[in-house]
Amino acid sequence: xxxxxxxxxxxxxxxxxxxxxxxxxxxxxxxxxxxxxxxxxxxxxxxxxxxxxxxxxxxxxxxxxxxxxxxxxxxxxxxxxxxxxxxxxxxxxxxxxxxxxxxxxxxxxxxxxxxxxxxxxxxxxxxxxxxxxxxxxxxxxxxxxxxxxxxxxxxxxxxxxxxxxxxxxxxxxxxxxxxxxxxxxxxxxxxxxxxxxxxxxxxxxxxxxxxxxxxxxxxxxxxxxxxxxxxxxxxxxxxxxxxxxxxxxxxxxxxxxxxxxxxxxxxxxxxxxxxxxxxxxxxxxxxxxxxxxxxxxxxxxxxxxxxxxxxxxxxxxxxxxxxxxxxxxxxxxxxxxxxxxxxxxxxxxxxxxxxxxxxxxxxxxxxxxxxxxxxxxxxxxxxxxxxxxxxxxxxxxxxxxxxxxxxxxxxxxxxxxxxxxxxxxxxxxxxxxxxxxxxxxxxxxx
Amino acid sequence: xxxxxxxxxxxxxxxxxxxxxxxxxxxxxxxxxxxxxxxxxxxxxxxxxxxxxxxxxxxxxxxxxxxxxxxxxxxxxxxxxxxxxxxxxxxxxxxxxxxxxxxxxxxxxxxxxxxxxxxxxxxxxxxxxxxxxxxxxxxxxxxxxxxxxxxxxxxxxxxxxxxxxxxxxxxxxxxxxxxxxxxxxxxxxxxxxxxxxxxxxxxxxxxxxxxxxxxxxxxxxxxxxxxxxxxxxxxxxxxxxxxxxxxxxxxxxxxxxxxxxxxxxxxxxxxxxxxxxxxxxxxxxxxxxxxxxxxxxxxxxxxxxxxxxxxxxxxxxxxxxxxxxxxxxxxxxxxxxxxxxxxxxxxxxxxxxxxxxxxxxxxxxxxxxxxxxxxxxxxxxxxxxxxxxxxxxxxxxxxxxxxxxxxxxxxxxxxxxxxxxxxxxxxxxxxxxxxxxxxxxxxxxxxxxxxxxxxxxxxxx
Numbered sequence: 025x026x027x028x029x030x031x032x033x034x035x036x037x038x039x040x041x042x043x044x045x046x047x048x049x050x051x052x053x054x055x056x057x058x059x060x061x062x063x064x065x066x067x068x069x070x071x072x073x074x075x076x077x078x079x080x081x082x083x084x085x086x087x088x089x090x091x092x093x094x095x096x097x098x099x100x101x102x103x104x105x106x107x108x109x110x111x112x113x114x115x116x117x118x119x120x121x122x123x124x125x126x127x128x129x130x131x132x133x134x135x136x137x138x139x140x141x142x143x144x145x146x147x148x149x150x151x152x153x154x155x156x157x158x159x160x161x162x163x164x165x166x167x168x169x170x171x172x173x174x175x176x177x178x179x180x181x182x183x184x185x186x187x188x189x190x191x192x193x194x195x196x197x198x199x200x201x202x203x204x205x206x207x208x209x210x211x212x213x214x215x216x217x218x219x220x221x222x223x224x225x226x227x228x229x230x231x232x233x234x235x236x237x238x239x240x241x242x243x244x245x246x247x248x249x250x251x252x253x254x255x256x257x258x259x260x261x262x263x264x265x266x267x268x269x270x271x272x273x274x275x276x277x278x279x280x281x282x283x284x285x286x287x288x289x290x291x292x293x294x295x296x297x298x299x300x301x302x303x304x305x306x307x308x309x310x311x312x313x314x315x316x317x318x319x320x321x322x323x324x325x326x327x328x329x330x331x332x333x334x335x336x337x338x339x340x341x342x343x344x345x346x347x348x349x350x351x352x353x354x355x356x357x358x359x360x361x362x363x364x365x366x367x368x369x370x371x372x373x374x375x376x377x378x379x380x381x382x383x384x385x386x387x388x389x390x391x392x393x394x395x396x397x398x399x400x401x402x403x404x405x406x407x408x409x410x411x412x413x414x415x416x417x418x419x420x421x422x423x424x425x426x427x428x429x430x431x432x433x434x435x436x437x438x439x440x441x442x443x444x445x446x447x448x449x450x451x452x453x454x455x456x457x458x459x460x461x462x463x464x465x466x467x468x469x470x
Numbered sequence: 471x472x473x474x475x476x477x478x479x480x481x482x483x484x485x486x487x488x489x490x491x492x493x494x495x496x497x498x499x500x501x502x503x504x505x506x507x508x509x510x511x512x513x514x515x516x517x518x519x520x521x522x523x524x525x526x527x528x529x530x531x532x533x534x535x536x537x538x539x540x541x542x543x544x545x546x547x548x549x550x551x552x553x554x555x556x557x558x559x560x561x562x563x564x565x566x567x568x569x570x571x572x573x574x575x576x577x578x579x580x581x582x583x584x585x586x587x588x589x590x591x592x593x594x595x596x597x598x599x600x601x602x603x604x605x606x607x608x609x610x611x612x613x614x615x616x617x618x619x620x621x622x623x624x625x626x627x628x629x630x631x632x633x634x635x636x637x638x639x640x641x642x643x644x645x646x647x648x649x650x651x652x653x654x655x656x657x658x659x660x661x662x663x664x665x666x667x668x669x670x671x672x673x674x675x676x677x678x679x680x681x682x683x684x685x686x687x688x689x690x691x692x693x694x695x696x697x698x699x700x701x702x703x704x705x706x707x708x709x710x711x712x713x714x715x716x717x718x719x720x721x722x723x724x725x726x727x728x729x730x731x732x733x734x735x736x737x738x739x740x741x742x743x744x745x746x747x748x749x750x751x752x753x754x755x756x757x758x759x760x761x762x763x764x765x766x767x768x769x770x771x772x773x774x775x776x777x778x779x780x781x782x783x784x785x786x787x788x789x790x791x792x793x794x795x796x797x798x799x800x801x802x803x804x805x806x807x808x809x810x811x812x813x814x815x816x817x818x819x820x821x822x823x824x825x826x827x828x829x830x831x832x833x834x835x836x837x838x839x840x841x842x843x844x845x846x847x848x849x850x851x852x853x854x855x856x857x858x859x860x861x862x863x864x865x866x867x868x869x870x871x872x873x874x875x876x877x878x879x880x881x882x883x884x885x886x887x888x889x890x891x892x893x894x895x896x897x898x899x900x901x902x903x904x905x906x907x908x909x910x911x912x913x914x915x916x917x918x919x920x921x922x923x924x925x926x927x928x929x930x931x
Contacts (some may be wrong), residue, residue: 062727064558067526068549071807074532074540074615075513090511092532098512109508112586152556166728166850202729202850209731209851243924278501278610280646282653359513383715394846394855398875400646400653403693405877405928407849407855424853427879427928429696449890465696465928 028052029179029189031094035078036181038103045122046080047182047316050094051357054140055174058147063159063167065151068144071174075357078106081122085113088360118344124184128319133306136220139193140175144204147171150197150226150388158201158230160287163236169199169213171226178357186317194219194308197226203241210240210422212410216449219306220308223450236391239412241425244411246466252387253428253462254414256423257447257454260370262395264298266432267291268325268365270399271333273340282402282433283331292329292436295373300335301326302350302366307451315354315360323349325368329436337363367451373442377456380441381415388464402432427465434466435459471625472514472630474543478520479627481547485521485563487626489764490514490648491806496581498589499614500597506592515806518543522550524560529636530807563787564797568629576634577665581617584666589615591815592669599674600645608650609653610646615639617665622764638757638912639668643678647685650806654691654857654874656684656841658740661901663759663912684841688860691874694927695863700836701878701925702829706899707858709915710842711870712747713817713904715854715882717915720749720774721800721812722789724849731852731883732780739778741886744822747775749784751799751815757901757914758815764803765810772798775886786812804909811907819917820890829891829921831867837927838862839878842900852882861927877928885922891920 028050035048053073059066075092076099081264087109089102097445104386150171158167172195179189198215215234218224255263267283275281302320304310313319316338324332340363353364381389394406411423443456471488478486490515499507516531516539527550529542597613618638625631640661647654658681662668665908699728703711716732724730732740751760751769760769764789773781785793786801789812801810830838841859899916 061723062559065553065556066559067528067561067809068553069809070529070542070545070549072529072531072533072538073515073807085505086507088507089511091512092514093534102510105510109510112590113506113508114504114590116506144549148552148556168727168729199856211848211850243541278612278646279648279653280655284648284653326723358513360507360509396857398655398845400648400655401875403875405857405875407853407877407879407928409853424851425879425881425926427696427855427877427926429877429928431696463696464699465926 028446029181029187030176031076032179032181033187035076035099035103036183037079039107040183043080043107045183046078046084046106047122048076049178049180049354049357050076051176051178053174053176056144056147056173057141057170057172058144058151058353059170060151060155061168063155064163065148067145069307076102077357078102080106080110080278080359081119082110084119085110085118090357098260101113118140118343119174119339122182122184123186123316123318123338123348125186126319129303131303131305131310131312134219134310135191136193138221139173139195142173147173153227154197154199154230157228158234159201161231161234162203162238164204166202167199167230169197171197180317182317188313188317190312192219195224197229199233201230201237203237205241208241210237212237212240212244217308218450219308223306229464233447240410240422246388246423246426246464248466249464251464252384253459254384254389255457255459256377256389256391257456258392259390260454261368261452263457264368264370266395266397267436268335268368270402271331271335273334273336273344274363275399276334277340277343281369281399281445284387286331287334289331290329291331291433292326293439294329295442296326296327296329296436297371299323299369300365300367301369304367304451304460306340307367308449310451314350315352318348318350318352320350320366335365337361369452370442372444372446372455374455375443376440376445377443380443380458381414384414384417386430387414387421388412397432404431425466429463429465435462471623472631473537474518475625475627478543478547483520483522483547485627486625487519489517489803489806490623492621493805494619494881495616497614497616498593498853499612500593501612502610502766503598503601505594508586508590513805516542517803517806517809518546519548519809520550521563522547523554524562525550525557526561528809553679559687561788562806563763563790564791566628566630567764570631574631574634575663577637577667579641579666581619581637581665581799596643596678599678600643603679603682604686607647607649607686608645609648612644613678615641615926624762624764624766626766632762632766634761636663636760637665638663640663641668643681645681645685647689649689652689654685656681656687656688660900661757662755663757664755676873684860687872688874691860691872694861694876696875696928698926700833701922702833703922704840705897705916706842707839707856708819708917708920709900710845710856712819712856712917713814713913713915714845714847716747716886717749717814717817718847718849718871719882720783722783722785722793723812725783726789726792729850731849733781736782738780740780740883741775741778742889743778744892745775745778745886745889746820748773748820749814749817756816756898757912760815763799763801763810765801767797767799769802769815770799784812784814786810802911804911808909811895811909813911814913816898816914818898818915819892821894821896821918824891826895826919829893829919830864832891833864833921834867836864838864840878855879855880860873879926879928888923889920890923891921895919
């Protein structure tokens with residue numbers, strides 16, 4: 025099998041002289057997955073994929089072509105296609121250059137050979153254990169979910185001399201448990217993920233999801249009103265991720281984001297600090313370099329409530345005349361280059377989640393809500409998927425058909441506590457967040 | 471391909487299927503007055519699915535050498551072998567009649583016959599039209615045009631060998647406008663299983679200019695109130711409801727696995743008598759059109775609800791066998807890498823006899839929800855949530871305050887029963903992609919205007 029960096033290198037040689045600049049990404053990917061449905065193992069899938077993509081730039085105009093499999097004729101074809109497409113695009117004076125080679129730090133713990141050696145039987149053993157765990161709590165539970173393990177090796181070369189390659193592995197398990205009692209339905213989910221087998225402990229996720237699901241019987245609609253809200257551990261990545269998504273320099277420069285002209289401003293409670301940490305050993309979003317081969321580095325995103333930076337790739341950094349933060353995102357040979365943060369870490373606070381709940385006279389505990397802000401306005405209006413009404417520091421009842429409506433910038437300023445305890449997945453510690461008051465749409469005003 | 475199926479049979483598989491899929495995508499995007507990217511993607515490979523002693527195995531490869539295809543078959547069989555003693559719900563499929571067929575969608579204007587320069591010119595024009603509406607307040611416009619040619623060959627151990635070739639064309643525009651601190655966006659999308667004749671079917675007034683005007687008008691709209699209100703839903707929102715809230719529950723895999731809110735309700739009245747809902751893959755030109763599903767079953771028109779009564783679910787070969795039904799032609803796979811699963815095609819509520827004006831008069835006070843942005847459901851709980859592009863407060867039967875950033879939520883079965891009226895006007899309104907199990911499928915949905923007794927709105931006041 026041909027070396028993938030060699031394929032990329034050869035492609036670059038073919039492009040030189042025919043186009044201003046270009047980069048080539050070559051990838052091979054293997055995965056094995058198992059899913060379970062109706063509380064029993066269902067199907068194993070084994071996949072192999074390989075392909076190449078070329079981005080070519082002519083006076084800044086961009087052509088992109090990709091193809092699989094990695095055959096000589098396909099490689100030649102995508103090279104020629106990308107060139108002719110770039111020439112059909114219009115010149116873009118904001119395009120300055122692709123990145124040049126730079127030294128960076130090699131992140132450890134992103135590849136574990138043990139994951140590549142997993143067999144369908146290994147996955148089946150985990151699957152059975154997860155299903156049994158849920159059934160121990162409720163024999164009638166309807167359990168679905170799956171495990172997927174995979175590896176990818178990729179290489180990137182550009183006309184400016186960048187040549188990088190790396191390999192990564194990952195494994196992910198998730199479970200959904202549905203319970204029924206007297207015509208009522210309750211459900212919950214859980215997951216586990218890792219890059220290394222030693223960090224992967226999925227056995228108890230079925231049991232945990234089932235125990236949590238049981239608490240959702242007897243759900244009621246909360247009365248419409250304004251309440252303090254505690255967002256539990258798994259919510260903090262969603263809230264911070266929504267902010268980070270809007271700090272994408274492409275959306276800022278195109279004036280599509282609610283964070284336009286907010287850099288350097290106090291956008292959040294002064295107790296809130298968030299870092300982007302791409303170099304964490306074994307982190308789920310860690311990598312030594314970004315999707316254009318730029319070495320990763322740590323970055324302060326929000327410092328004491330002040331928005332410190334936007335996230336750049338080479339195009340947006342050159343256009344803004346700012347330093348490239350190294351956030352070019354490239355998920356596979358099939359897609360172009362976007363912008364994405366990596367491991368976002370919220371600075372831990374002083375409270376525990378339990379203390380936040382006990383301290384609440386009347387408010388909501390939210391385990392999951394759709395935080396998908398309107399990118400232009402920052403307005404969020406979403407249902408509480410999983411949550412509880414809290415009265416006098418205790419869970420009063422689970423919620424259904426209850427919605428939160430807020431502007432995400434108002435929410436950030438209304439945060440008044442972050443927990444010191446957290447849920448941890450490789451690369452990120454997720455604390456709970458408390459917000460002073462949010463508007464809740466539910467039943468008749470109470 | 472046939473040799474793979476034969477080899478699987480020799481190795482003791484009770485069912486085997488080999489599927490080749492080739493997809494060629496072309497995409498052009500204009501932004502900020504420039505064509506900024508043209509792209510071509512071509513992806514091909516083979517997916518192999520087998521049943522061995524009641525257990526499924528599936529493997530796929532992008533490498534098309536005989537050696538790698540054989541290796542994939544071995545992996546599929548080995549996977550099934552591991553599960554054969556562990557599966558409680560044994561895999562089985564409804565038997566098919568042998569069939570050899572080849573169908574190709576004939577476009578009036580094939581994408582291959584339009585030059586990249588001509589495509590680029592059209593996209594630039596849309597982008598410019600929207601931007602020129604109000605260059606001061608319109609901050610960003612993104613216009614794009616895509617075409618996808620998809621070829622699929624399905625071979626299976628029932629002697630089925632069907633080949634089909636489809637073309638999909640999709641045009642979209644996304645506009646962001648701002649004034650002071652207020653920033654709003656709006657979009658329009660037109661698409662179909664057809665070639666570039668699509669572009670002759672609409673004009674700027676109902677595409678680029680419409681998106682631009684919508685984004686501008688939302689700048690002076692208000693945030694919605696929170697609470698529960700009577701509502702009129704437009705065809706796009708009805709499409710979202712029919713697809714997300716009801717349709718996914720009608721997929722027989724959800725029913726069989728016990729996760730559907732309409733399981734064991736066949737023959738029961740689950741909606742108001744004015745409600746009929748259909749999934750129809752045979753509507754020529756619609757975005758969810760196809761000739762055969764990815765198991766080789768010919769596409770059909772399937773009635774889900776008729777006059778309020780649940781008639782039937784949507785099936786693939788496996789659920790049809792297990793639930794003693796006929797395959798409905800709803801097994802679809804995104805590519806060679808994904809096994810076929812139960813999917814919708816073009817899903818809609820059938821029209822009734824109300825006019826929009828009559829609905830306003832009947833409702834008197836409430837909200838009019840317009841233009842679906844996104845939606846999601848917890849099928850097992852029957853809870854749905856949709857984000858709509860815009861809304862109006864209705865007072866005394868008249869459209870009053872314009873509202874922005876509105877999400878609505880409700881319980882599917884309660885909402886189906888609370889439908890009071892269904893309009894004569896009807897349209898399939900939302901060509902797009904539906905995601906399920908990590909796969910996307912071309913779908914369309916829509917319906918008439920619908921009057922509902924109550925819907926919960928997530929507001930900020």
